[in-house]
Amino acid sequence: MSLHPFAIELLQFFLLLGLAPAFAGWVKMLKCRVQGRTAPGVLQPYRDIRRLFGKDIVLAENASWLFRFTPYLVFGVTVIAAGIIPLISVDLPLSATADVIALVMLFGIVRFFTALAGMDIGTAFGGMGSSREMTIASLAEPAMLMAIFTVSLASNSTSLTQMVSVMAHAEYVIRPSLAFALAAFIMIALAETGRIPVDNPATHLELTMIHEAMILEYSGRHLALIEWAGMMKLTLFFALGIAAFCPWGISTGGDIISLALAFGTLAVKLMVGALVMVLIETGLAKMRIFRLPEYLGSAFLLATLGMIAFFILE
Amino acid sequence: MTHTLAAQINNLLAALILLSAFALLAQRKILGLVHIFAWQGFFLALSTAVIGFASGEHHLYISSLLTLGMKVILLPYILYSLVRKLKIHRDIEAVVNIPTTMLLGIMLVVFSYHLTAPIRELSNLMTRSTLAVALATVMLGMLMMVTRRHAVTQILGFLAMENGLFFAATSATYGMPMVVELGVALDLLIAAFIFGIFFFHINTTFDSLDVEQMAKLKETD
Numbered sequence: 001m002s003l004h005p006f007a008i009e010l011l012q013f014f015l016l017l018g019l020a021p022a023f024a025g026w027v028k029m030l031k032c033r034v035q036g037r038t039a040p041g042v043l044q045p046y047r048d049i050r051r052l053f054g055k056d057i058v059l060a061e062n063a064s065w066l067f068r069f070t071p072y073l074v075f076g077v078t079v080i081a082a083g084i085i086p087l088i089s090v091d092l093p094l095s096a097t098a099d100v101i102a103l104v105m106l107f108g109i110v111r112f113f114t115a116l117a118g119m120d121i122g123t124a125f126g127g128m129g130s131s132r133e134m135t136i137a138s139l140a141e142p143a144m145l146m147a148i149f150t151v152s153l154a155s156n157s158t159s160l161t162q163m164v165s166v167m168a169h170a171e172y173v174i175r176p177s178l179a180f181a182l183a184a185f186i187m188i189a190l191a192e193t194g195r196i197p198v199d200n201p202a203t204h205l206e207l208t209m210i211h212e213a214m215i216l217e218y219s220g221r222h223l224a225l226i227e228w229a230g231m232m233k234l235t236l237f238f239a240l241g242i243a244a245f246c247p248w249g250i251s252t253g254g255d256i257i258s259l260a261l262a263f264g265t266l267a268v269k270l271m272v273g274a275l276v277m278v279l280i281e282t283g284l285a286k287m288r289i290f291r292l293p294e295y296l297g298s299a300f301l302l303a304t305l306g307m308i309a310f311f312i313l314e
Numbered sequence: 315m316t317h318t319l320a321a322q323i324n325n326l327l328a329a330l331i332l333l334s335a336f337a338l339l340a341q342r343k344i345l346g347l348v349h350i351f352a353w354q355g356f357f358l359a360l361s362t363a364v365i366g367f368a369s370g371e372h373h374l375y376i377s378s379l380l381t382l383g384m385k386v387i388l389l390p391y392i393l394y395s396l397v398r399k400l401k402i403h404r405d406i407e408a409v410v411n412i413p414t415t416m417l418l419g420i421m422l423v424v425f426s427y428h429l430t431a432p433i434r435e436l437s438n439l440m441t442r443s444t445l446a447v448a449l450a451t452v453m454l455g456m457l458m459m460v461t462r463r464h465a466v467t468q469i470l471g472f473l474a475m476e477n478g479l480f481f482a483a484t485s486a487t488y489g490m491p492m493v494v495e496l497g498v499a500l501d502l503l504i505a506a507f508i509f510g511i512f513f514f515h516i517n518t519t520f521d522s523l524d525v526e527q528m529a530k531l532k533e534t535d
Contacts, residue, residue, distance in 0.1 A: 174322040176329030297413040301336060301420065308423050309332070312446045313325040 003254040005091045009083055012092070015263075016082040016232055016239075021045035023238075023270060024231040030278040045231060052224035060121045060217060070117035071218065071225040074110050078229040078236070081106045085239050088262040089251040090161040090168075099158040100148050103240075104141060107192070110229070111137050118214030125206065129213025132289065136198065136210065139296035140191045143184060146303035150181035151244045153310050160243060168247040176313055180306030182245045186280075187299035189237045194230075195277065197287040197295070208286065238273050242266065320368035321440040327361035328444040331481060332423070335454040338474055339415050339461075344402060347470050348393045355385030358477055362484050365441055371488045380499050381480065389473060392506050397466065400517050410461045422453040433486070441485035448485050451478030465516055465523040469509050476502065 003011070025042040032039035059068070083094035084103050098106070115133055118126035152158045154175065155166035191198040194211040203209055204216075215226050243250075249265030251258040287295060334354040341347045359381040366374025410418075426449035434442050455475030459468045480498075483490045490498075513523060520527040 174326050176326045179326075180329065180333070294413065297416060298340065301340075301416050302333075304420055305329075305333065305336065305423075308420070308427070309329050312423075312427050313328060313443050 003256065003259065005093050005254060008089045008254055008259070009092055009094055011259075012087050012089075013079060013082055015087060016235060017079065020231040020235045021049060021228065023235045023274070026271065027234070027274045027278060030274055031281065034278055034282050045227075049224050049228055052219075052227065053221050055220045057220035057222055062122060063217075064120055066113075067117050067120040067217075068222070070113045071222040071229075073113050075225040075229045077106050077110050078232045081236055082232065084160060085236055086161055086164045086243050086247070086250060087239050087266060088259055089254065090165045091252065091254055092161055095159065095161040100152065100160050100163070101145070101158060103160065104145055104148070107233070108137070108141065110233070114214050114226075121217045123217060125209075125213045125216050129210055129216070132210045133214060136191055136292060136296065139293055139300070140188050143296060143300035143303050144188045144192065146300060146307060147181045147184040147188065148244060150177050150303065150306040150310055153307065154178060154314075164243050164247045164250060165252060167244070168250055168252075175310075177306045177310035178245060180302050180309060182241075184299045184303035184306065185241055185245070187295065187302070189241060190277070190280065191292075191296060191299075193234045193237050196281040197284045198292060200286050235270070238270055239266075242269050242273065317368055317440060320364050324361055324364050324368075324441060324444060327357050327364065328447040328481075328485075330357045331361070331451060331477070332447050335451045335474060335478075336416065336419055338470065339419055339454060339458055340412055342412075344397050344464070344466055345394070347467060348390050348397065351393075351470055351473060352386050352390040354474065354477055355381060355389075358481055359386060361444075361481070362489070365484055365488060368440060369488050373492050374484065374489050376492065377480075377484070377489055377495050380495065384499055384502060385473070385477065389502070389506055392510060393466065393470070396510055396513055400513060400523065402464075402466065402523055409463060415457065415461050419454050419457060422457060423450040426450040426453055437486070439485070439488065441488070444485040445482060448478050448482035451475075451481060454478075463524050463526050465509075465513060465525055468525065473502075 022042055022045070025040075025045045028044070029039040029042055080094075081103060083092065084098050084106075086092060086095065111133060115130035118130035118133075120126070149158075151163055151167065154170075154177065155163040157163055157166065190196070194201055199210040199212075200208060201211070204212055206213075209216075211230075215223065218226055246269065249262055249269075251262040331354055334350050334357065337350045338347060338354070341350055359378045362374050362378040362381060366372060366378060423446075427446040430446040430449055433445060437445075452475050455471045455473075455478055458471030458474060462468055462471065476498075489495070516525075516528075517523055520530070
């Protein structure tokens with residue numbers, strides 16, 4: 001029995017919506033275990049979101065429509081991005097509407113509005129967070145595009161589904177270009193999702209927070225939506241990395257059994273990927289903010305080297 | 315089958331050599347530079363051995379062992395003990411800031427790719443595509459010599475250039491004749507002793523290994 005492509009698309013939306021908190025919880029649990037602390041359990045993010053939805057919103061007097069609008073936009077755009085990245089199947093109707101450049105732009109929209117909302121209230125922290133976020137983004141985005149373009153070169157397409165189906169069936173060869181691109185992608189994914197060594201997702205210390213500083217004024221369901229979108233973004237970056245660099249096991253049609261298998265492999269890959277990220281996060285200290293341009297510059301260099309290596313060596 | 319696999323492994327090693335050349339440009343600490351240089355020599359030795367295996371030119375094994383002994387063990391050891399003796403662990407000042415140097419480096423890689431493109435068309439060796447990497451390593455070594463002020467870093471740039479030349483020889487013609495390679499190895503060893511002596515002299519005369527200090531030697535006004 002096989003599913004209609006639109007049914008797969010819907011399934012993918014619900015999969016991401018439902019599983020992103022569990023994934024975030026898994027990351028948090030692993031991190032606690034590795035650092036020798038007591039872990040809160042995988043389901044804690046669900047409880048957090050439910051608690052936040054139950055709370056009242058506290059709005060600043062001078063908050064404009066922008067501030068109230070941003071959480072819904074952030075949430076909506078992140079969900080749309082989930083329709084573009086192949087999680088379990090490459091047979092996605094929505095994917096034809098947007099390629100990988102549009103995907104990066106979607107994340108750009110999210111960041112743009114979050115930064116505006118951070119400045120909207122007029123507190124010092126919001127402005128500081130926005131300014132830092134945009135500094136990082138302006139350096140991370142080109143590097144991210146370069147890393148993805150290296151995969152595009154190898155698969156002759158910028159459409160994600162096309163890339164995935166080519167890469168999933170490519171014969172096994174050693175590709176230095178992809179190794180470089182993967183290294184660059186990991187560095188950028190850490191920056192884009194606000195993890196150590198770039199940002200610390202757990203801190204509310206004034207001088208070090210970046211993403212948290214922007215959303216400091218949010219409360220209630222607004223905060224719930226933003227947090228949920230943040231978890232989805234984290235999951236999506238992992239999914240994007242998996243789709244671009246190790247898509248083996250993904251389903252090409254709508255066959256239910258192959259979809260289930262694809263879901264199983266995705267879950268395993270996500271768990272392993274989370275472990276890698278937790279080890280990186282535990283092994284490194286947060287970088288000084290003035291060293292970040294160098295860090296992101298190296299990521300850009302690696303991505304560019306990957307692209308050059310593709311032309312020279314392959 | 316083994317041929318294509320060897321070519322792939324060689325490509326991977328070439329990519330790592332290129333990466334280490336960039337790492338040399340990015341590294342600020344002298345001991346870090348020595349480590350990266352040793353790694354570059356290791357990749358070079360490995361690549362030479364792989365080419366020797368795939369092409370059947372067995373004298374390449376000897377060059378590979380020579381590289382391993384000289385560039386991975388002996389030269390880094392000499393530099394390491396020099397750095398320890400002269401107490402120069404501090405960060406090094408670069409003339410141009412590091413991200414700019416990196417961008418220049420990328421341009422050099424593209425340039426050498428274009429320069430070697432005709433040779434790539436003519437050659438039918440399995441190593442033809444790595445020639446661009448070899449030339450790029452030479453140029454990056456040169457860039458390092460130009461953009462760094464410290465005498466030890468300049469020597470490391472010079473040695474990285476030599477690595478590039480050696481790699482160019484193996485990838486363009488499966489290595490130079492044995493006599494030439496032995497001669498080059500001996501020269502390098504002598505060079506190591508000479509620059510060791512020079513470091514001591516520069517250090518005692520100027521109290522620093524910053525080559526900017528040598529501008530004092532100019533007889534102006």
